[in-house]
Amino acid sequence: MPDAATNISGLIHRYGNRVALDNINLSVAAGEIFGLLGPNGGGKTTLFRLLATILPLQQGTVDVLGFDLQSQAHDIRRRIGVTFQSPALDPRLTVRENLKHHGHLYGISGGELRRRIDKLTQEFGLADRLSDRVISLSGGLQRRVEIAKGLLHEPQLLLLDEPSTGLDPGARHDLWHSLYKLREERHVTVLVTTHILEEAERCDRLALLDHGQFVAEGTPDELKSSIGGDCVILRCRNADELAPKLVESLGVTPQKVDETLRLEITDDSQVVKQLLDRFSEEIVSFTWGKPTLEDVFIQRTGHRFWESGEYVERPVKARRH
Amino acid sequence: MNTTTNSPSLTHPRFGLTVWTLTMRELVRFFRQRTRVVGALGQPLIFWVLFGAGLHGAFNPPSWAVSDMSYQAYFFPGIAVLIVLFTAIFSTISIIEDRREGFLQGVLVSPISRTSLVIGKLTGGTVLAMIQALLFVSIGPLMSMLHLAPPLEFELSLPRMLAVAGYLAGLSFALTALGYCIAWPLDSTQGFHAIMSVFLLPMWMLSGAIFPGENSGWLSVIMKLNPLTYGVAGLRRIMQPEAIVADGAGLPGLAVCLTLTTLFGVACVALAVFLTQRKSSSDTR
Numbered sequence: 224m225p226d227a228a229t230n231i232s233g234l235i236h237r238y239g240n241r242v243a244l245d246n247i248n249l250s251v252a253a254g255e256i257f258g259l260l261g262p263n264g265g266g267k268t269t270l271f272r273l274l275a276t277i278l279p280l281q282q283g284t285v286d287v288l289g290f291d292l293q294s295q296a297h298d299i300r301r302r303i304g305v306t307f308q309s310p311a312l313d314p315r316l317t318v319r320e321n322l323k324h325h326g327h328l329y330g331i332s333g334g335e336l337r338r339r340i341d342k343l344t345q346e347f348g349l350a351d352r353l354s355d356r357v358i359s360l361s362g363g364l365q366r367r368v369e370i371a372k373g374l375l376h377e378p379q380l381l382l383l384d385e386p387s388t389g390l391d392p393g394a395r396h397d398l399w400h401s402l403y404k405l406r407e408e409r410h411v412t413v414l415v416t417t418h419i420l421e422e423a424e425r426c427d428r429l430a431l432l433d434h435g436q437f438v439a440e441g442t443p444d445e446l447k448s449s450i451g452g453d454c455v456i457l458r459c460r461n462a463d464e465l466a467p468k469l470v471e472s473l474g475v476t477p478q479k480v481d482e483t484l485r486l487e488i489t490d491d492s493q494v495v496k497q498l499l500d501r502f503s504e505e506i507v508s509f510t511w512g513k514p515t516l517e518d519v520f521i522q523r524t525g526h527r528f529w530e531s532g533e534y535v536e537r538p539v540k541a542r543r544h
Numbered sequence: 545m546n547t548t549t550n551s552p553s554l555t556h557p558r559f560g561l562t563v564w565t566l567t568m569r570e571l572v573r574f575f576r577q578r579t580r581v582v583g584a585l586g587q588p589l590i591f592w593v594l595f596g597a598g599l600h601g602a603f604n605p606p607s608w609a610v611s612d613m614s615y616q617a618y619f620f621p622g623i624a625v626l627i628v629l630f631t632a633i634f635s636t637i638s639i640i641e642d643r644r645e646g647f648l649q650g651v652l653v654s655p656i657s658r659t660s661l662v663i664g665k666l667t668g669g670t671v672l673a674m675i676q677a678l679l680f681v682s683i684g685p686l687m688s689m690l691h692l693a694p695p696l697e698f699e700l701s702l703p704r705m706l707a708v709a710g711y712l713a714g715l716s717f718a719l720t721a722l723g724y725c726i727a728w729p730l731d732s733t734q735g736f737h738a739i740m741s742v743f744l745l746p747m748w749m750l751s752g753a754i755f756p757g758e759n760s761g762w763l764s765v766i767m768k769l770n771p772l773t774y775g776v777a778g779l780r781r782i783m784q785p786e787a788i789v790a791d792g793a794g795l796p797g798l799a800v801c802l803t804l805t806t807l808f809g810v811a812c813v814a815l816a817v818f819l820t821q822r823k824s825s826s827d828t829r
Contacts, residue, residue, distance in 0.1 A: 275653050300655040301554060311650035313569065315576050320569075327565035328654040330555040372650075376555055 227286075228253045228380050228412035229274065234283035236269050236435075243269040245435040247283070251414060251428075253379075256406055258426030259416040260516065266435040267416040268308070271384045274414065275305045288379055301329070304373030304411075308384040310365055311372075314358035318349060318368050321357060322375060329376040343371045347401065363394025370401065374411075381405065383415040387422055399425050420516045431520055438523040443516060450514035450522060452489040455498070458507045459484060465505050473497055480521055487514075487522070562660040563667055566651075570635060570668025584631055584676050592616070592623045592684060593692045595754075600694075606756035608795040613787050616693045620684060621779040622753025624708075625772070627680055628673045628716045629748055633740060635669035636723030640733050658820045662724065666813065669720035670713060677712050681705070681783075698784035707782050715775050718809030724816040751776045758794060774804040 227250050234247040244266045251257045259267045272278040274287060276296045285292035287299045312321050319340060326336040344350045347367045357365060366386065373381055383402075387395045399422075405411045415426065423429055424443050431439040431446070439446055457477075459465045462484050466477050469484070473494055477484040488494050495511060574580060596616035603615035642648040651661060685700065687693040700708075726739055750757070751772035757763050767773050778801030780788065788795060796804075 277649065277652050297655055300653060301556075303653070305650070305653045307646055307649050309646040309649075311646040313573070313647050314645065315573050316569070320572065324565045324569055325650070325654075327561045328557060328651065328656050330557045330561060332561055 226253065227251060228255075228288060229414070230284075230286040232284050234270075234273070234280075234285060236266075236273065236278070236281050243435050244273075247435075247437060249430060249437070249440075251412060253412050254406060254410050255427040256402060256413040256415065256425075258423045258429040259414070259432055260420070260423040260429055260520075261416075261418065261432035263418055265432045267418075267432055268384060269435075270432070271382060271414075271416050275303070275307075275382055276300055301376070302379050304376065304378035304381045306366075306369045306373045306381070306383045306386060308388055310369060312357045312365060312368060315356065317354050317356055318344070318360070319353040321368065322372055325372045326375050331376060339375055339377075343374060346404075347371045361394075362389045363391065363397065366390060366394065366398060367401070370398075374405070374409075377409075378411065380412045380414065383413065385416055385418065387417065387419055395422070423516055429516075431516075431523065433520070433524045439519055446516060446519045447514045450487055450518055452487050452514075454510075454512060454514045454518045455486040455488055455495065456510040457484045457486070457498075458482065458509075459502075459505050460507060461505070465502065468502070469498075472501065478522070478525070480526065485518070485521065557654065557656045557660075559657070559660045562656045563664040566661065566664025567668040567671060570638070570665070571671060573638065574635070574672055580634075584627070584634070584672075585679055588623050588627045588630070588676075588680055589683065589687075591626070592619060592680075593687060595619060596693055606758050606794060608788055608792045610697070610787055610789055613697065614694050617696050617698065617784065617787055618756075619754065620696065621783050622748075622751075622776060623684075624677050624681055624712065624783075625715070625751065625753050625776050625779060626748055627677045628712055629719050629744065629772075631673035631676050632669050632716050632720035633723040633744060635672050636665070636720060636727040637733055637736050639665065639724065639727040640730055640736060643731065659817050662721075662813070662816050662820050665724060666717055666720045666816070669723070670716040673716035673720065674709065674713055677716070678705075678709055681708060696784075698786045700783070704783065708779070711779060711782050714809060715779070715805060718775075718805060718812055721809060721812035721816045725812060725819060728816070728819045747772050771804060771808040774801040775808075777801050778805055 229249070229251045231247055231249040234244055234249075235242070236244040247266075247270065259270060261267050269278065273280060273285065273292070276292065276299055280293050288302050290298045290302075292299065313324075316324070322340045322344075323336065326332065326339065331339065340353075341350070344353055347370070349364070349367060349371060352360065352364065357368065360368065366389075370381075370383075370386075373383075386398055390398065402413055402415075406413065415422075417423055426443065428442050429440065429446060430437050439449070441449070457465070459482075462479050462482055466479060466484060469475055469477050469486075475486050475488065475494060477486050479485075486494075499506075499509070596614075596619055599619075600615035603618065605611055605613040605618065609618070639648070642651075681700065682705075684693075685696050688695040723744075726743075727736055730736055730739075747770060748754075750763070750767050750770050752767060753772075753776045757767050774796055777796045778798060780795065781792075781798045781801065
């Protein structure tokens with residue numbers, strides 16, 4: 224196994240004048256599940272497409288499984304499995320036909336192909352659906368077929384773009400179960416993009432991507448403990464008035480995000496007590512908890528993960544660049 | 545240090561297998577859409593019968609044809625070319641669908657050569673076009689038994705059918721490549737339909753398929769410049785030599801037709817390969 228599944232340095236990508244990726248440096252170790260977390264439009268999908276060899280490299284060096292992306296894309300393609308956000312299955316064909324065509328594209332045929340299809344569909348609980356048309360399968364099952372397809376040529380690196388899109392919580396749980404199994408049994412490195420915080424928690428390591436730049440990198444626990452204490456979120460009548468008062472009387476520096484104030488406090492409940500004693504008039508609501516990945520994101524970027532403040536999850540139909 | 549290069553399970557893509565699998569996929573998709581099967585054969589047959597019945601009275605055989613040529617006989621090779629054109633063109637629309645459905649992305653990240661992608665797609669379109677054109681050529685003459693068309697003045701013997709099939713295969717491949725070049729950069733099937741009505745359909749009309757257009761000033765000039773004119777003329781020469789007078793002056797000779805159609809096909813295929821090999825942001829639409 225190479226030390227790193229992928230090494231990226233100084234990567235810059237532009238669409239016209241818009242900079243989608245701004246000087247990205249990243250190293251993903253072999254055998255880990257690495258997550259790229261960020262809001263839509265943050266640059267995740269661009270990075271994903273570069274690694275999948277379908278976007279031309281503009282600036283920087285990218286090494287995938289020991290091969291140079293610029294000059295050895297063919298060697299990379301034989302060794303990676305790619306699952307796009309938009310399903311890449313032919314809905315009019317059966318599960319077996321889809322897998323068969325995919326195998327043929329990678330030069331696998333005959334008995335060897337049949338053996339692999341049977342084994343994979345067995346593992347993914349698809350064995351009894353082999354002759355069903357893909358269009359008749361549920362979203363969760365289709366996603367499983369996609370992943371089985373991506374594994375047919377036994378790749379060393381699996382790239383997944385927003386794999387949970389359109390999946391219900393049960394199917395999402397199954398998906399992650401299969402990813403862990405892959406890592407254990409086949410030592411496949413998995414690189415997954417996501418905008419779902421709960422999903423990011425499940426990765427071995429994470430990079431937070433915002434406006435084309437990494438704002439943080441580490442294991443989910445490392446990132447959360449980097450906050451150094453608990454998080455208190457105040458919704459108040461007038462954030463601009465309250466903030467200087469808090470600095471003056473309590474010696475804490477709140478961060479204003481939209482109309483809320485965020486405080487990081489060490490295990491000193493005195494601050495909380497004083498806060499409630501003195502300013503209860505001005506506080507509408509109060510949340511005190513362990514930091515989440517969203518807190519990390521806000522701390523590093525100064526803005527919410529969801530710019531509009533709403534957590535809306537829906538299948539993304541539109542093609543984004 | 546890097547042992548991954550020698551992974552035992554690593555497989556090589558194979559050109560023949562790729563072309564085969566992409567062709568089979570095209571065929572399976574086509575036959576699963578029954579309305580497409582009916583439409584593709586039914587429409588040209590109806591065209592031939594209705595236009596033939598409506599226009600035969602107004603038809604004057606062109607200078608190169610025997611004087612008793614019926615309009616149905618004149619129109620027969622033209623309809624065969626229409627079938628080939630439509631099927632070839634419609635099968636390339638699937639490129640736009642493949643892009644939208646995501647299948648194409650999956651193919652583009654696989655290690656196959658882009659040339660094998662093009663050849664696979666074109667072979668699929670060609671086989672479909674051939675099946676339908678040959679069905680029409682076999683069924684069409686039977687219409688006279690139902691009194692829907694006059695008996696055709698030319699005979700479709702087995703050797704002649706084989707020659708016709710071979711010629712149509714080449715023409716289908718060329719026209720599928722033309723459709724591919726149009727479909728590749730497009731991102732909507734509506735766009736394709738627009739191009740079809742302002743470019744492809746007129747191209748067929750001005751190929752001598754539906755009217756001879758001799759001595760018609762600018763029209764005749766356009767027809768001479770239209771590559772499809774030579775596709776249709778070549779098919780006439782192979783399919784209905786009895787209907788052509790001895791020297792056949794005014795109708796391009798077989799050698800000219802074969803040469804120009806081949807050149808046209810090679811140019812379209814080359815352009816299709818060139819377009820597909822360009823790696824650009826538009827691949828990921």
